[in-house]
Amino acid sequence: MNLYQKTKSKLYINITNRLTNIFQPINVIPKDAQRKNQEIISKSHRLMLELGIIRQANPGSFHFLPLGVRALEKLLHLIDEEMLKIGAQKVILPTLTHSKLWKSTGRLQDFGSELFTVKDRHNQTYILSPTHEEAVSDLIASVSQMSYKEFPLKLYQTTNKYRDEIKPRFGLLRGRQFLMKDLYSFDVDVENARHSYEEVCDSYNNIFSRIGVPFYKAIGSVGAMGGSLSHEYHYKADIGEDQLISCSKCGFYANTDFGGSDKCSHCNSDNIDISTAIEVGHTFLLGDKYSKALMANYFNEKRRSVPLQMGSYGLGVSRILAAAIEVLSQEQEMRWPLLLAPYTVIIIPPKEGSKEEGVIHHLTEKVYALLETLPFLQNNILVDDRIQMTIGRRMIDARRVGYPFTIVIGSKCMEEKPIFELVDLQKNLTLNLYEEQLLLYLRDALKNVY
Amino acid sequence: MNLYQKTKSKLYINITNRLTNIFQPINVIPKDAQRKNQEIISKSHRLMLELGIIRQANPGSFHFLPLGVRALEKLLHLIDEEMLKIGAQKVILPTLTHSKLWKSTGRLQDFGSELFTVKDRHNQTYILSPTHEEAVSDLIASVSQMSYKEFPLKLYQTTNKYRDEIKPRFGLLRGRQFLMKDLYSFDVDVENARHSYEEVCDSYNNIFSRIGVPFYKAIGSVGAMGGSLSHEYHYKADIGEDQLISCSKCGFYANTDFGGSDKCSHCNSDNIDISTAIEVGHTFLLGDKYSKALMANYFNEKRRSVPLQMGSYGLGVSRILAAAIEVLSQEQEMRWPLLLAPYTVIIIPPKEGSKEEGVIHHLTEKVYALLETLPFLQNNILVDDRIQMTIGRRMIDARRVGYPFTIVIGSKCMEEKPIFELVDLQKNLTLNLYEEQLLLYLRDALKNVY
Numbered sequence: 001m002n003l004y005q006k007t008k009s010k011l012y013i014n015i016t017n018r019l020t021n022i023f024q025p026i027n028v029i030p031k032d033a034q035r036k037n038q039e040i041i042s043k044s045h046r047l048m049l050e051l052g053i054i055r056q057a058n059p060g061s062f063h064f065l066p067l068g069v070r071a072l073e074k075l076l077h078l079i080d081e082e083m084l085k086i087g088a089q090k091v092i093l094p095t096l097t098h099s100k101l102w103k104s105t106g107r108l109q110d111f112g113s114e115l116f117t118v119k120d121r122h123n124q125t126y127i128l129s130p131t132h133e134e135a136v137s138d139l140i141a142s143v144s145q146m147s148y149k150e151f152p153l154k155l156y157q158t159t160n161k162y163r164d165e166i167k168p169r170f171g172l173l174r175g176r177q178f179l180m181k182d183l184y185s186f187d188v189d190v191e192n193a194r195h196s197y198e199e200v201c202d203s204y205n206n207i208f209s210r211i212g213v214p215f216y217k218a219i220g221s222v223g224a225m226g227g228s229l230s231h232e233y234h235y236k237a238d239i240g241e242d243q244l245i246s247c248s249k250c251g252f253y254a255n256t257d258f259g260g261s262d263k264c265s266h267c268n269s270d271n272i273d274i275s276t277a278i279e280v281g282h283t284f285l286l287g288d289k290y291s292k293a294l295m296a297n298y299f300n301e302k303r304r305s306v307p308l309q310m311g312s313y314g315l316g317v318s319r320i321l322a323a324a325i326e327v328l329s330q331e332q333e334m335r336w337p338l339l340l341a342p343y344t345v346i347i348i349p350p351k352e353g354s355k356e357e358g359v360i361h362h363l364t365e366k367v368y369a370l371l372e373t374l375p376f377l378q379n380n381i382l383v384d385d386r387i388q389m390t391i392g393r394r395m396i397d398a399r400r401v402g403y404p405f406t407i408v409i410g411s412k413c414m415e416e417k418p419i420f421e422l423v424d425l426q427k428n429l430t431l432n433l434y435e436e437q438l439l440l441y442l443r444d445a446l447k448n449v450y
Numbered sequence: 451m452n453l454y455q456k457t458k459s460k461l462y463i464n465i466t467n468r469l470t471n472i473f474q475p476i477n478v479i480p481k482d483a484q485r486k487n488q489e490i491i492s493k494s495h496r497l498m499l500e501l502g503i504i505r506q507a508n509p510g511s512f513h514f515l516p517l518g519v520r521a522l523e524k525l526l527h528l529i530d531e532e533m534l535k536i537g538a539q540k541v542i543l544p545t546l547t548h549s550k551l552w553k554s555t556g557r558l559q560d561f562g563s564e565l566f567t568v569k570d571r572h573n574q575t576y577i578l579s580p581t582h583e584e585a586v587s588d589l590i591a592s593v594s595q596m597s598y599k600e601f602p603l604k605l606y607q608t609t610n611k612y613r614d615e616i617k618p619r620f621g622l623l624r625g626r627q628f629l630m631k632d633l634y635s636f637d638v639d640v641e642n643a644r645h646s647y648e649e650v651c652d653s654y655n656n657i658f659s660r661i662g663v664p665f666y667k668a669i670g671s672v673g674a675m676g677g678s679l680s681h682e683y684h685y686k687a688d689i690g691e692d693q694l695i696s697c698s699k700c701g702f703y704a705n706t707d708f709g710g711s712d713k714c715s716h717c718n719s720d721n722i723d724i725s726t727a728i729e730v731g732h733t734f735l736l737g738d739k740y741s742k743a744l745m746a747n748y749f750n751e752k753r754r755s756v757p758l759q760m761g762s763y764g765l766g767v768s769r770i771l772a773a774a775i776e777v778l779s780q781e782q783e784m785r786w787p788l789l790l791a792p793y794t795v796i797i798i799p800p801k802e803g804s805k806e807e808g809v810i811h812h813l814t815e816k817v818y819a820l821l822e823t824l825p826f827l828q829n830n831i832l833v834d835d836r837i838q839m840t841i842g843r844r845m846i847d848a849r850r851v852g853y854p855f856t857i858v859i860g861s862k863c864m865e866e867k868p869i870f871e872l873v874d875l876q877k878n879l880t881l882n883l884y885e886e887q888l889l890l891y892l893r894d895a896l897k898n899v900y
Contacts, residue, residue: 025593057544064542092514094507094627118568143475
């Protein structure tokens with residue numbers, strides 16, 4: 001199946017964002033494929049491979065191709081916007097953490113064979129960090145004489161994390177390298193730490209609300225991370241590896257790890273439901289487990305050195321992307337959250353040699369320029385310049401890849417006042433609109449999400 | 451020295467970008483410091499540590515603190531803008547590359563003990579990639595049936611790279627983890643590859659021109675990378691590890707590795723100069739060394755499978771930042787390229803309890819809001835809210851950290867029509883300006899760089 005013929009059109013060369021410019025290798029995967037090393041293919045995994053969003057490099061390890069990078073960067077941008085609102089500051093901690101730090105917190109043993117380790121030429125052992133509680137505590141500990149006045153402090157990063165999974169599976173959902181956004185909060189006492197915890201949780205609620213996929217916040221188990229309180233963010237999906245118990249009476253959600261599966265641990269009702277879900281975020285109120293072990297202290301008003309109270313908050317960035325696609329897509333058609341689609345709009349110009357082409361092909365560049373006046377559509381519109389293909393065929397492809405809005409420059413554009421066909425994939429609507437209506441429609445559809 | 455007192459002012463809490471909100475641990479390093487493991491401190495290394503831009507985690511491995519991240523992200527943004535202009539597409543290749551790929555190109559041996567390697571639970575050996583020629587060739591090879599119509603293709607990424615340096619030194623200039631932007635070009639024949647090579651080199655010229663630090667493009671040796679042609683980009687600095695030979699007659703530049711150090715290898719003149727320089731970029735016309743070894747082929751018009759012609763183009767992103775600071779800074783005062791300063795403008799409001807404070811402190815938020823109307827100053831202005839300190843003391847700190855523009859809300863703002871003091875650090879000018887003049891001055895100063 002030669003879905004993407006790459007013959008470039010000479011007509012739209014002033015537009016950088018042309019489909020034939022994009023490296024998007026199409027790759028058909030046989031049904032019921034079982035990849036080597038026990039990897040199992042989920043719907044999102046299959047669609048992302050088939051449609052050239054990612055490509056497997058090694059078991060549990062993927063190349064992000066250009067459309068995948070665009071979606072990821074949109075998610076990173078959204079996260080950065082929300083982090084700015086709560087005064088969280090971005091840092092970059094090194095990938096390699098010295099094993100001695102993990103020894104001091106006991107996690108070298110807890111994580112065991114899931115850790116990738118590397119020895120340097122001086123025979124020092126480093127960990128390819130799956131998370132950075134040790135590293136960030138050591139950073140804070142290295143700053144001498146921090147005063148109580150410098151807190152609260154919230155540091156975050158979005159970096160690759162590593163885990164030598166026994167069974168990498170479902171593509172980005174359980175990989176051996178994954179992109180994670182991790183935030184660490186530092187406070188002078190339990191009450192302030194609790195306040196930071198609520199503030200970050202609210203911010204994560206906003207992030208998930210803006211992504212738009214229905215999410216469920218559940219009480220979780222603190223597990224090997226430690227601490228006194230933990231919440232998880234979930235998307236419901238059959239392929240999930242977690243079970244959530246939800247109470248129809250009081251609305252309480254918990255992971256069955258934490259809350260059992262018989263009755264509601266909050267109101268004791270047995271009017272409960274169990275659902276399968278994918279964990280996409282996890283927050284922990286850590287207490288002083290890490291700060292004590294690594295001496296991340298501050299000086300209080302009496303100039304006494306006291307361990308900081310910490311929180312840790314993870315968002316599985318690459319996992320959110322895959323899980324959202326898993327939830328939203330159909331078997332043969334990929335769907336993205338509106339904010340994360342690699343391009344929000346795709347324009348389909350007339351077929352080469354058609355009677356329309358000679359008369360109205362110039363409308364493509366005109367509409368492109370018009371829509372680019374909307375700030376959130378800048379560098380966010382794609383032209384499908386495979387004009388040797390029929391409009392209908394290209395519309396099918398646009399649906400499959402899941403661009404939220406498709407604009408067709410077709411026969412109705414031959415009218416004295418051109419009429420554009422707009423397909424709104426999320427609302428499942430096709431509309432015939434004049435140019436100015438098109439602009440207004442897109443402005444209104446997008447103004448609430450951007 | 452308690453340079454940064456952190457007592458937060460209650461006056462400017464509506465402004466997120468306040469100095470007391472920033473995690474910027476000040477850290478005084480004794481003169482002639484020799485760090486453990488032979489690490490040597492250069493001016494940029496020392497200033498970046500002292501002023502809380504980076505912090506050492508392990509030998510050759512650094513935390514980027516919030517101001518450092520801001521500068522890095524500005525550089526990444528600049529690079530992305532230039533990449534879009536030449537139609538290069540962003541990808542993300544995994545950090546870990548299977549050692550078998552490096553074996554097939556012979557580089558497992560060439561790099562030897564400089565490679566960090568890791569074994570997974572199945573006893574497979576992976577490399578923490580210092581560069582990705584093998585990985586990207588393998589990616590292209592995995593796409594079946596690529597046609598000549600799909601080329602030229604230019605893929606790039608900006609990711610962490612790893613090298614187990616014998617002697618990490620000069621901070622970010624020679625670290626064991628570093629941020630690199632690497633681009634790979636694929637073409638159907640030597641002539642087209644040469645064209646891509648010129649195009650990317652032109653783009654790199656633009657990037658270095660926009661950064662604004664004087665740079666020198668020299669012929670370089672292809673070394674272990676292989677290929678037929680190579681250029682290097684350099685900043686001149688005493689601590690550099692390269693020697694450039696330049697010809698006063700024909701203007702030719704070469705690395706002495708390639709061009710000897712006696713006479714010009716271009717015009718044979720012995721009217722030459724030798725200077726010490728830091729390599730900040732390197733380009734290679736690779737030929738088919740990697741594509742042949744890894745079967746990165748395409749089908750030509752006769753449906754015959756032919757190895758692709760490749761190019762490889764690296765920019766040392768974290769190194770550019772440090773090298774620019776090395777070139778521009780004075781011993782005790784850091785200087786940034788205008789485009790890369792963590793904040794372009796810093797505003798210094800009146801001292802607490804001064805006669806000015808009661809009357810004009812509101813001008814701070816007013817000027818802040820006014821300047822934010824300039825698109826390139828959005829989220830790019832900092833308020834120094836350490837109002838317990840004198841204006842003069844805060845001006846000294848602003849100079850030390852090197853914010854390009856300082857605006858003082860001082861006694862001259864008490865006039866009926868307030869006059870603002872503006873310090874332009876790059877031009878070494880202090881100006882007294884009315885509000886509208888301030889806006890015009892900054893707009894003009896910045897419009898050519900953004």
